[in-house]
Amino acid sequence: MSQAADHVAIIMDGNGRWAQQRGKPRLVGHRAGARRVREILEACPSAGVKYLTVFAFSTENWKRTQVEVSGLMLLFKRYIRRETQALIDDGVRVRFIGDRMKLDKVLVSLMDELELLTSQNFVVNLTVALNYGGRDEVTRAAQRMARDVETGKLAAKDVTAEVLAGFLDTHFLPDPDLVIRTSGEARISNFLLWQSAYAEYEFVDTLWPDFTANEFNQLLAKFGKRERKFGAVLA
Numbered sequence: 001m002s003q004a005a006d007h008v009a010i011i012m013d014g015n016g017r018w019a020q021q022r023g024k025p026r027l028v029g030h031r032a033g034a035r036r037v038r039e040i041l042e043a044c045p046s047a048g049v050k051y052l053t054v055f056a057f058s059t060e061n062w063k064r065t066q067v068e069v070s071g072l073m074l075l076f077k078r079y080i081r082r083e084t085q086a087l088i089d090d091g092v093r094v095r096f097i098g099d100r101m102k103l104d105k106v107l108v109s110l111m112d113e114l115e116l117l118t119s120q121n122f123v124v125n126l127t128v129a130l131n132y133g134g135r136d137e138v139t140r141a142a143q144r145m146a147r148d149v150e151t152g153k154l155a156a157k158d159v160t161a162e163v164l165a166g167f168l169d170t171h172f173l174p175d176p177d178l179v180i181r182t183s184g185e186a187r188i189s190n191f192l193l194w195q196s197a198y199a200e201y202e203f204v205d206t207l208w209p210d211f212t213a214n215e216f217n218q219l220l221a222k223f224g225k226r227e228r229k230f231g232a233v234l235a
């Protein structure tokens, strides 16, 4: 029987190489990559994907050149300003995961506003990971949990996997069914570490700016034929 992937998460890799192959600055690749997000998002409803999560900026990406980091921050701001109306019209609910403390105040207010403006939408859920790292997320969750234990709101013996999951940035999301990484790298790079325990993975050679809805649909069809066991032995 064919199964649908409710939640697909994507590591959008290869923007820099795509630009370099064309003799262009890396930011040109990021701009082309941002345009792809719209195409993949639009393919979700008919493919039965209810949650799309994309890795836009990792806690390690601050180590890139200052030009690239500030260019990406500017791109995120422009993207939010430009796409807000289309996201509302298409019924997309947008949420962000990651640590907002280190992000520019203007960007954070645009993120907050977009979350609020799209909070009643339900056609598809887009989650953007921005200044996100899986270890950082679990560490921040452990700190919040420890504070609740200190103040007596939570007893240590009551800490279960479900309770911990409720402290993560992703507390509103189901676990991903399928994680896709583009550009030929077979690594998870600190993305959704806790949440992907039973996810299926697809590593494809296509660079992110060349990744089409057609290829996305092919990967979903392949996922539909996989047998998922979640650690069990099926009869």
Ligand code: FPP
Pocket (backbone or CB within 6 Å): 012, 013, 014, 015, 016, 017, 018, 030, 031, 033, 034, 037, 054, 055, 056, 057, 058, 061, 075, 076, 079, 128, 183, 208
């Ligand atoms: C990885 O390619 C890509 C990034 C670090 C940035 C991802 C950002 C976008 C696709 C644009 C914005 C997205 C949204 C949701 C507004 P890379 O630079 O590591 O490529 P390389 O491995 O070829 O150097």
